[in-house]
Amino acid sequence: MSAAWTVAFAATGVYALARLAALTSGSLQAGDRLVELVHLLMSLAMIAMAWGWTGPPGSPGGLVQIVGFGLVAVWFLSRALEPGSRLVHGYHALMAAAMVWMVATMPLLMGMPMTADGGGGHGHHGGGTDVVAAVPAGPTPDWASVGNWAFVVLCAAAAVFWVVRTARPTELRTEGDVVVRSRTVRRIDGGCHVVMSAGMGTMLVAMQ
Amino acid sequence: MTDLLEKPAAVSRGDWWWGGLRPLVLRLHFYVGLFVGPFLLVAALTGLLYTITPQLEALVHRDALTVAAVGDATVPLPQQVDAARAAVPDGTVAEIRPPRTGDGTTRVSFDAPGLASDSHLRTAFVDPYTGEVRAVLDTYGEWLPVRAWIDLLHRQLLLGSVGGLYSELAASWLGVLAVSGVALWVVRRRRSARIRRTLLPEGSARGRARLRSWHGAVGLWASVGMVFLSVTGLTWSLYSGANVGALRAGLDWTTPSLVGTETAGAAGDVGSAADRVLTGARDAGLTGPVEIVPGDDGEAWVVAQIQRSWPTQQDTMAVDPATGAVVDTIRFADWPPAAKLARWGVDAHMGLLFGVANQVVLAALALAIACMVVWGYRMWWLRHPGQRFTAPGGTQRPSTGAVLVVGAVAVVAGVFLPVLGVSLVLFLLVDAVVQHLKARRALR
Numbered sequence: 009m010s011a012a013w014t015v016a017f018a019a020t021g022v023y024a025l026a027r028l029a030a031l032t033s034g035s036l037q038a039g040d041r042l043v044e045l046v047h048l049l050m051s052l053a054m055i056a057m058a059w060g061w062t063g064p065p066g067s068p069g070g071l072v073q074i075v076g077f078g079l080v081a082v083w084f085l086s087r088a089l090e091p092g093s094r095l096v097h098g099y100h101a102l103m104a105a106a107m108v109w110m111v112a113t114m115p116l117l118m119g120m121p122m123t124a125d126g127g128g129g130h131g132h133h134g135g136g137t138d139v140v141a142a143v144p145a146g147p148t149p150d151w152a153s154v155g156n157w158a159f160v161v162l163c164a165a166a167a168v169f170w171v172v173r174t175a176r177p178t179e180l181r182t183e184g185d186v187v188v189r190s191r192t193v194r195r196i197d198g199g200c201h202v203v204m205s206a207g208m209g210t211m212l213v214a215m216q
Numbered sequence: 217m218t219d220l221l222e223k224p225a226a227v228s229r230g231d232w233w234w235g236g237l238r239p240l241v242l243r244l245h246f247y248v249g250l251f252v253g254p255f256l257l258v259a260a261l262t263g264l265l266y267t268i269t270p271q272l273e274a275l276v277h278r279d280a281l282t283v284a285a286v287g288d289a290t291v292p293l294p295q296q297v298d299a300a301r302a303a304v305p306d307g308t309v310a311e312i313r314p315p316r317t318g319d320g321t322t323r324v325s326f327d328a329p330g331l332a333s334d335s336h337l338r339t340a341f342v343d344p345y346t347g348e349v350r351a352v353l354d355t356y357g358e359w360l361p362v363r364a365w366i367d368l369l370h371r372q373l374l375l376g377s378v379g380g381l382y383s384e385l386a387a388s389w390l391g392v393l394a395v396s397g398v399a400l401w402v403v404r405r406r407r408s409a410r411i412r413r414t415l416l417p418e419g420s421a422r423g424r425a426r427l428r429s430w431h432g433a434v435g436l437w438a439s440v441g442m443v444f445l446s447v448t449g450l451t452w453s454l455y456s457g458a459n460v461g462a463l464r465a466g467l468d469w470t471t472p473s474l475v476g477t478e479t480a481g482a483a484g485d486v487g488s489a490a491d492r493v494l495t496g497a498r499d500a501g502l503t504g505p506v507e508i509v510p511g512d513d514g515e516a517w518v519v520a521q522i523q524r525s526w527p528t529q530q531d532t533m534a535v536d537p538a539t540g541a542v543v544d545t546i547r548f549a550d551w552p553p554a555a556k557l558a559r560w561g562v563d564a565h566m567g568l569l570f571g572v573a574n575q576v577v578l579a580a581l582a583l584a585i586a587c588m589v590v591w592g593y594r595m596w597w598l599r600h601p602g603q604r605f606t607a608p609g610g611t612q613r614p615s616t617g618a619v620l621v622v623g624a625v626a627v628v629a630g631v632f633l634p635v636l637g638v639s640l641v642l643f644l645l646v647d648a649v650v651q652h653l654k655a656r657r658a659l660r
Contacts, residue, residue: 025627033618052631076641
């Protein structure tokens with residue numbers, strides 16, 4: 009599965025980088041630089057997580073992800089409360105929150121210690137493999153299990169949402185007396201969102 | 217005011233790639249300089265102070281490092297070690313260094329309670345001619361307190377490992393600043409006297425143009441040194457250093473070690489064992505200044521050359537403490553090339569490799585970096601107040617290809633150098649949010 013996640017998120021990461029480059033140069037006008045940057049970061053974080061490179065929540069890598077994606081979740085939540093593209097901003101807030109959940113609950117779901125062996129100059133980025141004396145896997149608390157499955161369901165629902173949008177990339181809107189067919193999403197954009205939602209959901213399932 | 221250096225020239229067909237890349241490089245150099253400048257200035261000034269530490273240490277700790285009078289014969293090493301152990305009764309001998317010069321003292325270092333960190337030792341300095349303990353000091357590795365203080369000031373601002381983030385941030389971005397600066401300065405178009413104007417400051421210029429000419433010319437001369445300091449400094453750092461270590465381990469480029477070599481003999485009394493292993497190593501041809509590191513029960517003791525000045529002497533022998541027989545040897549000449557380069561790089565960065573000349577070059581480099589930071593801020597301050605936080609280059613945008621290539625390099629660099637990666641991401645996120653808020657305000 010690690011290889012599959014790596015391929016999937018490498019593809020979404022490359023696409024996000026390409027769109028970020030086009031938006032920065034001005035050759036692409038429609039788009040949001042912040043969204044593409046977050047897509048890129050999330051793709052990189054998911055690849056690192058697939059190989060156990062980022063460490064548990066108590067490690068510097070874990071803390072940076074929790075704080076970073078937490079702020080991103082708050083940002084998109086605030087934008088979802090404003091008119092315009094509420095569903096899409098809500099989706100991005102959900103994905104960022106799922107990243108925070110994934111990092112924060114990894115020890116509980118997978119039976120790892122909360123901190124990495126990172127004293128002084130011996131700090132390492134090897135994730136679980138570098139942790140000294142891992143706590144033996146115990147039962148996952150009920151609340152963690154329920155919460156994790158809730159995120160899995162939401163990711164699955166998000167994947168379906170993006171499959172529908174990708175299959176029907178345009179919608180009819182009424183502007184005054186005129187009915188306008190407008191594009192809601194490029195097919196490749198929709199496809200990337202499907203991959204990211206499915207990748208997140210399957211990784212959450214694998215952590216159970 | 218006419219700025220001779222700013223006169224635009226026609227873009228030639230060969231410049232298609234630079235035309236798209238330059239706006240990005242210019243913005244990168246500007247923003248990195250603006251936000252990382254204070255950290256670079258502190259690192260440069262503390263580094264400048266560090267360049268005089270060999271002389272400062274010899275002066276401040278003269279009583280510990282040198283004897284009052286050079287005698288005719290030395291006291292046996294076991295007796296010197298016993299004197300040191302009596303001065304540090306709660307310590308375990310970790311290292312013994314016979315004197316390097318005729319008027320030097322023997323150092324016996326101990327693991328002891330109450331030390332500031334795992335890297336600190338409690339060291340007794342023994343007069344080899346009288347067996348008298350001249351001083352007991354807490355040392356940071358081989359550095360005495362004044363040098364250790366300045367070392368930790370430069371590395372961590374005396375704030376512990378968290379403070380090390382400042383120097384890692386400076387080291388991470390210094391190389392980027394140097395490379396981007398050289399590109400901007402060298403590719404700059406000059407109507408006449410191109411070579412002179414590239415290599416030297418513009419004497420006839422005024423204001424920002426004059427500052428820019430000094431910043432660019434000095435930066436060009438100092439660029440190789442800056443990249444060197446950046447690369448070598450990162451090997452020490454907390455996060456990037458760990459990645460460098462992992463890479464070296466993966467490629468089998470680590471420094472070879474004899475610590476842990478097994479042997480059948482029992483050491484017995486520490487002082488006598490030290491004397492046996494030193495004699496055995498000397499008889500086997502190990503010359504020059506050395507350190508003796510006791511092993512655990514069943515392990516050989518290690519006698520290693522410790523000369524870090526050119527020509528580097530770092531040969532190591534594992535010696536049976538019971539018999540003095542050499543059980544294994546590693547010659548510096550047989551180290552992996554990467555390990556040798558790491559040794560030389562670290563020693564050159566610390567001003568140890570080439571003595572006073574090394575210190576002078578480092579001091580000049582530190583001064584150059586400090587001046588460039590100050591000139592850079594002065595240039596920024598002389599900009600129109602409304603433009604101070606606007607990137608230079610006006611409305612010029614980089615090409616998609618340039619952003620893509622630089623972005624891909626940034627991803628790889630950011631993963632390998634985590635402090636660079638996190639700081640870059642933080643800047644990009646804040647920048648994107650600021651741009652979004654500006655655009656929203658403009659629409660209202």
